[in-house]
Amino acid sequence: MSATALKFRQASAGSAAFIAYSALIYLFLYLPIVVIVLFAFDAKPVPGLPLAGFTTGWFAQASADPVLVGALLTSTKLAFFSAALATALAMPAAMVLAWFPTRFKSLILCLVLGPVVLPQLVLGLGFVSLLRGAPNLVGEPAIVLAHTTMTASYATMVLYSRLLGFRRSYIEAAMNLGANELTVFREVILPLTLPALIAVFLLAFTDAFGEFIVAWFVAGFTKTLPIVIWTSLRQVISPKVNAISTIIILASLALSVLAQLWVIRQARPSARVGA
Amino acid sequence: MTKRAGDIELVKVSKRYSGAAAVDDVSIAIEAGEFVTVLGPSGCGKSTLLRMVSGFVEPDEGDVRIGGASVTGLPPYRRDTAMVFQDYALFPHRTVAQNIAFGLRMRRMEKSQIARKVDAMLELLNLAGFGNRRIGEISGGQAQRVALGRALVVEPAVLLLDEPLGALDLKLRKQMQAELKGIHRKLKLTFIAVTHDQEEALNLSDRIAVMNAGRIEQFADPETIYNRPASRFVADFVGEANLFDATVIGPGMAQLVGDGSTVALSGDGLPPPGSRLTLAVRPEAIAVAATGKGVAAIIEDILFSGSVRRIVGRLANGQRVTAMQPAAAFTPALGQSAVFAWTAEAAWIIRP
Ligand SMILES: Nc1ncnc2c1ncn2[C@@H]1O[C@H](COP(=O)(O)OP(=O)(O)O)[C@@H](O)[C@H]1O
Ligand SMILES: [Mg+2]
Numbered sequence: 001m002s003a004t005a006l007k008f009r010q011a012s013a014g015s016a017a018f019i020a021y022s023a024l025i026y027l028f029l030y031l032p033i034v035v036i037v038l039f040a041f042d043a044k045p046v047p048g049l050p051l052a053g054f055t056t057g058w059f060a061q062a063s064a065d066p067v068l069v070g071a072l073l074t075s076t077k078l079a080f081f082s083a084a085l086a087t088a089l090a091m092p093a094a095m096v097l098a099w100f101p102t103r104f105k106s107l108i109l110c111l112v113l114g115p116v117v118l119p120q121l122v123l124g125l126g127f128v129s130l131l132r133g134a135p136n137l138v139g140e141p142a143i144v145l146a147h148t149t150m151t152a153s154y155a156t157m158v159l160y161s162r163l164l165g166f167r168r169s170y171i172e173a174a175m176n177l178g179a180n181e182l183t184v185f186r187e188v189i190l191p192l193t194l195p196a197l198i199a200v201f202l203l204a205f206t207d208a209f210g211e212f213i214v215a216w217f218v219a220g221f222t223k224t225l226p227i228v229i230w231t232s233l234r235q236v237i238s239p240k241v242n243a244i245s246t247i248i249i250l251a252s253l254a255l256s257v258l259a260q261l262w263v264i265r266q267a268r269p270s271a272r273v274g275a
Numbered sequence: 276m277t278k279r280a281g282d283i284e285l286v287k288v289s290k291r292y293s294g295a296a297a298v299d300d301v302s303i304a305i306e307a308g309e310f311v312t313v314l315g316p317s318g319c320g321k322s323t324l325l326r327m328v329s330g331f332v333e334p335d336e337g338d339v340r341i342g343g344a345s346v347t348g349l350p351p352y353r354r355d356t357a358m359v360f361q362d363y364a365l366f367p368h369r370t371v372a373q374n375i376a377f378g379l380r381m382r383r384m385e386k387s388q389i390a391r392k393v394d395a396m397l398e399l400l401n402l403a404g405f406g407n408r409r410i411g412e413i414s415g416g417q418a419q420r421v422a423l424g425r426a427l428v429v430e431p432a433v434l435l436l437d438e439p440l441g442a443l444d445l446k447l448r449k450q451m452q453a454e455l456k457g458i459h460r461k462l463k464l465t466f467i468a469v470t471h472d473q474e475e476a477l478n479l480s481d482r483i484a485v486m487n488a489g490r491i492e493q494f495a496d497p498e499t500i501y502n503r504p505a506s507r508f509v510a511d512f513v514g515e516a517n518l519f520d521a522t523v524i525g526p527g528m529a530q531l532v533g534d535g536s537t538v539a540l541s542g543d544g545l546p547p548p549g550s551r552l553t554l555a556v557r558p559e560a561i562a563v564a565a566t567g568k569g570v571a572a573i574i575e576d577i578l579f580s581g582s583v584r585r586i587v588g589r590l591a592n593g594q595r596v597t598a599m600q601p602a603a604a605f606t607p608a609l610g611q612s613a614v615f616a617w618t619a620e621a622a623w624i625i626r627p
Binding site for chain 2: 167169170172173174175177178179180183187188191192274
């Protein structure tokens with residue numbers, strides 16, 4: 001056998017191993033999701049193997065369940081508010097950190113990350129103690145505030161790192177041509193950072209939507225979707241939960257694909273040439 | 276638009292960054308319609324000076340005046356200046372035409388009027404037909420012109436250019452120099468450009484401000500700067516110069532320090548014998564001969580470049596002397612002694 005053929009065989013053996021390894025990683029990552037989707041379509045009332053038969057009935061039952069649907073709507077609404085608030089708070093903070101000379105910058109950056117690295121139990125306990133001072137915030141406002149705190153911290157970091165690469169001369173050029181600070185933000189900063197802002201919003205939304213531990217501490221009588229699922233798990237796991245989870249999985253996949261497509265389209269230069 | 280006076284005055288302005296002066300007590304008065312270049316090595320404070328006029332840097336001390344009125348403390352968007360940035364800073368999310376229209380939109384001009392002015396500007400800059408291009412779809416030279424057009428279209432009192440041609444290759448740079456000069460002649464606005472390229476400064480400017488370490492060493496027309504440099508730095512930075520330290524020994528006579536050769540001086544009001552001064556002699560003003568009157572040196576290097584020959588010698592005091600000779604002139608041999616001579620008029624006297 002010639003040396004090149006040997007090399008080729010080694011290379012193809014290597015790449016086969018690589019493919020197998022990648023497949024295993026993806027299996028490991030996605031198996032739980034596959035299982036959830038699988039049981040959403042299985043007729044057996046208590047999820048488990050062997051499969052009993054194909055049905056879409058659980059989807060009908062889930063959408064007829066006022067508690068599940070209510071919780072889904074509540075979670076969507078609260079996550080939307082937290083994500084919007086977190087993005088709105090993170091953007092000015094990131095601009096200051098990235099663009100203004102700041103004393104003790106690395107210390108500030110560490111402190112900003114606090115809510116991310118703190119154990120969520122500790123954070124939850126902290127919120128409980130805080131809410132003793134403002135008991136009528138317990139419930140939806142408290143959940144929104146707690147999730148805003150948690151997501152705004154990494155939203156700030158993500159936007160901060162994006163803004164570090166932002167050319168300051170764009171801002172100066174706009175000011176030089178007569179734009180005041182607000183106009184510069186509207187005309188230059190916002191359009192150029194929109195993809196990052198949307199990415200951060202989606203990240204915060206997904207995080208707030210699925211967050212359970214801290215919400216559990218401050219929810220009062222409010223039922224978010226994770227809380228309802230958790231409560232139902234203590235009785236019988238119904239495939240209705242699988243059905244609603246499947247919908248959420250598909251929705252978030254669709255959302256992220258759409259966002260990616262949008263970003264790609266923004267980046268592509270326009271086809272128009274000349275006038 | 277009403278005509279505004281575009282004269283600029285900087286009065287004793289200084290700017291320090293953590294103790295070190297980027298601009299150090301600079302005063303300069305620029306007349307309306309002048310093309311002034313600030314010339315100096317990298318880091319000497321040129322950009323800082325320009326940014327004080329545009330309002331991106333506030334001086335620690337001193338006053339900036341545009342058209343006779345102090346603008347110190349005014350934000351950039353309240354100053355009647357427009358700037359061409361070194362990296363152009365064209366908005367990537369807008370087309371060529373939208374970039375040029377930006378300043379007019381900020382001035383709340385009518386849409387139809389904006390369109391007319393943008394078209395006229397595209398025409399002036401040979402960019403007709405490029406209005407709908409994205410910024411990513413034009414060449415470096417075109418981007419340079421769009422940046423220029425975006426600044427010019429608002430008819431500022433002063434146009435500021437920070438190393439405007441620095442990003443272009445040599446050929447394009449020459450072409451843009453001519454275009455820039457033509458536009459200045461046509462529009463008669465005040466132009467202040469910043470560059471570290473002495474040739475660009477000599478070509479473009481009505482007057483050049485030579486800057487060194489935060490200070491302006493000389494502010495004069497290009498010929499004066501070249502022929503009568505006010506300091507060693509200016510003589511050395513603008514063009515090439517041989518700088519000799521010398522002591523006055525008599526009327527019209529001086530002796531090179533550490534060498535002993537005597538050279539003739541011209542001009543009135545020379546300092547009294549015993550005074551130290553510096554002589555600046557351009558290489559093209561020096562003739563090399565085998566023997567005769569002049570300064571003796573050992574030939575170290577001879578470089579032939581087409582029409583001229585560079586001859587480098589070393590004086591007895593160790594200093595190097597460079598002469599630029601027509602290729603046909605006498606050529607000494609390497610390692611031999613030769614005499615470097617110049618007329619009294621060719622030695623420009625710089626007083627300490
Ligand atoms: N924003 C700033 N912060 C700190 N130092 C600065 C700043 N801007 C300029 N400097 C310093 O001031 C000096 C002059 O800078 P600059 O005006 O940009 O020089 P030039 O344009 O002639 O190259 C440099 O030493 C530079 O490091
Ligand atoms: Mg500079």
